[in-house]
Amino acid sequence: MSDRYLDFTNSSFGKTLAGMIGLPTPPRLKRASAPWAAQPLEGKYVLVGSSSGATLAAPLLRALSAAGAALRIIPEHAGLPPLKAAAAELKLSLHGNPAEGVGEARNHALVFDASGLSSPWQLRELYDFMQPVLRGIASNGRILLISRAPESAADIQARTASTALRGFIRSLAKEVGKNGTTANLVEVPTGADTAIDPVLRFFLSEHSAFVDGQVLPLALPQTANVALPGSLEGRIALVTGAARGIGASIAETLAREGAKVIGMDHPSAEGGLGETMAKIGGVGLALDVTAPDAAARIAEEVGKSFGGLDVVVHNAGITRDKMLRNMPPHFWDMVVNINLGAILKINEGLLKQGFNDGARVVCISSIGGIGGNAGQTNYGATKAGVIGYVDGMAATFAKRGGAINAVAPGFIETTMTAAMPFGPREVGRRINSLSQGGLPQDVAETVTFLASPAANAVNGRTLRVCGQNFFGM
Numbered sequence: 001m002s003d004r005y006l007d008f009t010n011s012s013f014g015k016t017l018a019g020m021i022g023l024p025t026p027p028r029l030k031r032a033s034a035p036w037a038a039q040p041l042e043g044k045y046v047l048v049g050s051s052s053g054a055t056l057a058a059p060l061l062r063a064l065s066a067a068g069a070a071l072r073i074i075p076e077h078a079g080l081p082p083l084k085a086a087a088a089e090l091k092l093s094l095h096g097n098p099a100e101g102v103g104e105a106r107n108h109a110l111v112f113d114a115s116g117l118s119s120p121w122q123l124r125e126l127y128d129f130m131q132p133v134l135r136g137i138a139s140n141g142r143i144l145l146i147s148r149a150p151e152s153a154a155d156i157q158a159r160t161a162s163t164a165l166r167g168f169i170r171s172l173a174k175e176v177g178k179n180g181t182t183a184n185l186v187e188v189p190t191g192a193d194t195a196i197d198p199v200l201r202f203f204l205s206e207h208s209a210f211v212d213g214q215v216l217p218l219a220l221p222q223t224a225n226v227a228l229p230g231s232l233e234g235r236i237a238l239v240t241g242a243a244r245g246i247g248a249s250i251a252e253t254l255a256r257e258g259a260k261v262i263g264m265d266h267p268s269a270e271g272g273l274g275e276t277m278a279k280i281g282g283v284g285l286a287l288d289v290t291a292p293d294a295a296a297r298i299a300e301e302v303g304k305s306f307g308g309l310d311v312v313v314h315n316a317g318i319t320r321d322k323m324l325r326n327m328p329p330h331f332w333d334m335v336v337n338i339n340l341g342a343i344l345k346i347n348e349g350l351l352k353q354g355f356n357d358g359a360r361v362v363c364i365s366s367i368g369g370i371g372g373n374a375g376q377t378n379y380g381a382t383k384a385g386v387i388g389y390v391d392g393m394a395a396t397f398a399k400r401g402g403a404i405n406a407v408a409p410g411f412i413e414t415t416m417t418a419a420m421p422f423g424p425r426e427v428g429r430r431i432n433s434l435s436q437g438g439l440p441q442d443v444a445e446t447v448t449f450l451a452s453p454a455a456n457a458v459n460g461r462t463l464r465v466c467g468q469n470f471f472g473m
């Protein structure tokens with residue numbers, strides 16, 4: 001669906017007019033147009049910094065240099081010793097940041113290793129790193145903090161400092177979104193240090209254009225690290241609700257990364273499903289997710305041609321909105337059965353038969369399940385339920401070398417949101433740090449990342465894809 005305001009304010013006349021009368025100009029986001037690259041940061045400058053005593057400098061520099069980044073530092077910054085030591089060990093060159101990072105010399109990303117923070121006063125090192133260089137960041141830039149999880153801190157001062165980072169990044173994201181820059185925080189438990197490579201690649205690339213203001217705590221990986229590019233090649237993936245909208249985009253993106261896709265949708269959507277699958281060489285399965293034998297039918301169909309499933313994306317979902325006082329019981333039942341009940345039952349069946357070892361599951365939640373919406377008690381309940389479900393099932397999937405996560409989209413430009421009345425639609429679109437709706441591709445990119453075995457340190461989490469929607473933050 002097109003966003004005419006964004007198109008207008010990005011034309012030369014519209015930009016001038018918006019500037020004259022003080023209207024906001026949503027940035028045009030750069031999105032990925034190709035599969036995950038081996039060196040997504042080639043030709044790009046990344047300014048790196050660290051806190052004194054930081055412990056993630058070596059895996060951080062290794063990952064950035066493997067991704068092709070040209071590394072810069074602020075030579076006078078107090079927290080440099082861990083970075084310098086790691087660079088010497090890895091034989092990497094660190095260049096001084098130019099005084100005015102302008103034009104071609106602008107930094108694509110600012111990455112700060114905050115794992116050494118031991119007190120709130122030491123947060124000053126973070127300020128000293130970020131404050132002077134924020135103006136020089138490129139449009140569609142990336143800011144990423146990596147830290148240890150507050151729960152694993154040695155004492156209360158360290159715990160307070162690492163929790164402070166969450167508020168810092170959420171506030172900074174709201175400041176830098178105007179030029180399409182995003183800011184996120186990744187919390188790394190000891191033991192997951194070398195698993196940060198694919199996570200950095202995702203957050204610093206165009207694949208995460210609409211993921212903003214998020215805190216992602218990593219889990220301890222249960223499997224060996226795998227490189228992100230090519231990691232879905234030949235994997236067997238089932239996507240429910242694949243005929244159109246977000247599901248169709250997820251199917252396309254998984255196929256772009258080399259997965260063999262089985263698209264499933266309700267028999268009433270068989271025509272659209274056939275078209276989507278024909279485009280990507282996928283296989284269609286016309287089946288209601290709430291059918292009592294859905295899991296057995298999936299296992300049987302997949303078993304015939306492919307053996308088992310490496311990836312399942314539970315995307316099928318509906319809304320039946322009404323204020324609770326006016327809501328008929330069938331509105332309640334339909335939403336609960338399709339959006340939540342079917343996920344539990346299909347997974348239960350596939351855990352007995354249908355999943356391969358290492359299977360990764362991604363469920364689609366919604367920020368409606370986090371912030372709540374009048375008229376959506378049924379929908380909000382199911383989407384919040386999804387978040388609790390992936391958290392509760394993470395250990396079960398980890399035991400089999402796999403994972404289960406959720407993605408919570410914000411306002412996404414689909415036929416569903418195009419049908420909203422003009423006023424609520426315009427408000428829904430703009431109330432985020434990037435002042436625009438996301439595209440189905442944005443959700444699909446995050447789902448595809450989580451579906452990859454390379455995301456082996458992400459389990460039981462819900463990642464919002466919402467441009468830092470102000471709703472529920």
Ligand SMILES: NC(=O)c1ccc[n+]([C@@H]2O[C@H](COP(=O)([O-])OP(=O)(O)OC[C@H]3O[C@@H](n4cnc5c(N)ncnc54)[C@H](O)[C@@H]3O)[C@@H](O)[C@H]2O)c1
Binds near residue numbers: 247264315410
């Ligand atoms: N569009 C948004 O802004 C947005 C925001 C947050 C979350 N979501 C979630 O993303 C998912 C996809 O949303 P969308 O906007 O693409 O919706 P959509 O209505 O365009 O597509 C949903 C698909 O699910 C299928 N489906 C519905 N019931 C089914 C059933 N019983 N069995 C099999 N398939 C069934 C439909 O036929 C359709 O193809 C949903 O779970 C939705 O709740 C969407």
